[in-house]
Amino acid sequence: MLKVLTYDNISVAGLERLPRDRYEVASEIQHPDAILLRSHNLHGVPIPESVKAVGRAGAGVNNIPVAEYSKRGVPVFNAPGANANAVKELVIAGMLLAARNICEAWDYARQLEGGDDAIHRQVEKTKKKFAGFELAGKTLGVLGLGAIGVRVANAATSLGMHVSGYDPLLTVESAWQLSSSVARAASIDDLIAKVDFLTLHVPLNDQTRHLVNGARISIMRKGAVLLNFSRAGIVDDPRVIEALDSGHLHAYVCDFPSRAMLSHPRALVLPHLGASTVEAEENCAVLVADRVRDFLENGNIRYSVNFPDVVMSRTEGVRLGIANENVPKMVGQISGALADANLNILDLLNKSRGEVAYTLIDLNTEVPAETLNHIRGIKGVLSVRVI
Ligand SMILES: NC(=O)C1=CN([C@@H]2O[C@H](COP(=O)(O)OP(=O)(O)OC[C@H]3O[C@@H](n4cnc5c(N)ncnc54)[C@H](O)[C@@H]3O)[C@@H](O)[C@H]2O)C=CC1
Ligand SMILES: O=C(O)C(=O)COP(=O)(O)O
Numbered sequence: 576m577l578k579v580l581t582y583d584n585i586s587v588a589g590l591e592r593l594p595r596d597r598y599e600v601a602s603e604i605q606h607p608d609a610i611l612l613r614s615h616n617l618h619g620v621p622i623p624e625s626v627k628a629v630g631r632a633g634a635g636v637n638n639i640p641v642a643e644y645s646k647r648g649v650p651v652f653n654a655p656g657a658n659a660n661a662v663k664e665l666v667i668a669g670m671l672l673a674a675r676n677i678c679e680a681w682d683y684a685r686q687l688e689g690g691d692d693a694i695h696r697q698v699e700k701t702k703k704k705f706a707g708f709e710l711a712g713k714t715l716g717v718l719g720l721g722a723i724g725v726r727v728a729n730a731a732t733s734l735g736m737h738v739s740g741y742d743p744l745l746t747v748e749s750a751w752q753l754s755s756s757v758a759r760a761a762s763i764d765d766l767i768a769k770v771d772f773l774t775l776h777v778p779l780n781d782q783t784r785h786l787v788n789g790a791r792i793s794i795m796r797k798g799a800v801l802l803n804f805s806r807a808g809i810v811d812d813p814r815v816i817e818a819l820d821s822g823h824l825h826a827y828v829c830d831f832p833s834r835a836m837l838s839h840p841r842a843l844v845l846p847h848l849g850a851s852t853v854e855a856e857e858n859c860a861v862l863v864a865d866r867v868r869d870f871l872e873n874g875n876i877r878y879s880v881n882f883p884d885v886v887m888s889r890t891e892g893v894r895l896g897i898a899n900e901n902v903p904k905m906v907g908q909i910s911g912a913l914a915d916a917n918l919n920i921l922d923l924l925n926k927s928r929g930e931v932a933y934t935l936i937d938l939n940t941e942v943p944a945e946t947l948n949h950i951r952g953i954k955g956v957l958s959v960r961v962i
Pocket of ligand 1: 633634635636655656658659662718719720721722723724741742743744745746749776777778779782783804805806830847848849850851
């Protein structure tokens with residue numbers, strides 16, 4: 576039986592991809608072979624020796640110490656794009672909520688007293704307080720044109736907005752999907768200075784932490800709306816609060832509550848709902864469960880965030896999956912150890928990504944324990960599995 580430890584609310588549709596006759600799946604389990612999670616924070620959590628794979632049923636992996644898992648030869652998988660439509664829809668909703676002052680107006684309407692005639696009179700007298708502005712004709716800046724950013728940009732153009740984007744690492748795939756009417760900003764500052772709405776769709780990492788700082792907020796247009804459905808750390812919260820207080824920003828729409836933001840009347844704070852739709856939860860859980868299963872059962876790696884794609888069709892016999900540091904002479908030493916044991920390699924695939932390399936080797940006979948131990952002892956070998 577393979578054991579999968581789950582954190583968070585993982586969609587049943589995904590868990591069902593792990594058949595119960597071969598998998599034990601539970602939120603408390605000893606010696607797990609794999610971990611499936613959403614936003615649970617794994618930083619500081621010791622990595623059980625038994626763990627061979629981690630699956631993030633979502634996009635962001637900043638809650639996982641990926642580098643530590645790499646050093647242990649453990650691939651981390653995510654579900655790229657699987658929740659992007661859900662986030663896109665909430666971003667569009669966020670722009671509308673801010674532009675039409677919908678939350679304040681709703682709060683006002685809910686506290687109205689008296690009969691229908693009295694309500695009508697009060698509404699017609701007060702509604703001017705909530706008058707807003709339209710999205711059509713306004714300019715949206717999209718920082719980060721990945722799965723979510725591209726969808727937001729394209730949807731906004733079809734709402735009649737002028738859209739510009741900035742992404743120094745734009746992939747060919749994203750470029751193909753992006754509407755040709757989306758303008759290309761020359762830099763972050765160039766993007767930020769010219770927009771009525773700025774929406775952030777970059778991962779949180781050392782390069783993006785506090786990307787939207789006081790200096791950048793100060794070059795935004797007066798009355799602009801900032802939307803953050805990426806991660807709290809990308810924005811410098813105290814500077815945003817100052818800008819809301821001074822009226823420099825009309826509103827801050829974000830998906831990451833903090834004590835200070837929750838109490839600000841111009842901050843529209845949602846409880847991390849971007850990916851919380853039935854569809855997105857299913858898409859993410861199914862995608863990542865399938866990937867983790869293919870890795871556990873076949874050693875194949877597809878769309879990991881720290882390992883190369885390595886997929887080899889299965890032949891009869893025994894398969895070895897070996898993760899190692901991406902340094903010279905590794906494949907030679909590994910195949911040499913197999914040759915010393917008179918083992919015949921049927922098929923072999925080796926790929927690298929950054930500091931990590933991964934090799935799949937198919938053999939027609941069992942590998943003796945001493946040969947496996949020899950391979951495990953080669954300097955630079957991170958993990959060895961017999962599959
Ligand atoms: N609120 C929520 O529930 C959700 C939040 N997210 C957050 O949104 C982020 C983006 O998600 P996806 O679009 O699916 O990821 P993605 O990986 O498809 O796109 C990220 C894009 O950001 C770009 N990028 C990276 N550094 C940049 C920089 N310094 N400046 C400009 N662009 C930069 C990359 O080139 C890439 O195109 C996730 O990492 C996660 O933090 C994702 C899903 C749900
Ligand atoms: O996919 C992401 O990056 C998200 O932020 C979604 O988080 P969640 O799976 O809803 O906890």
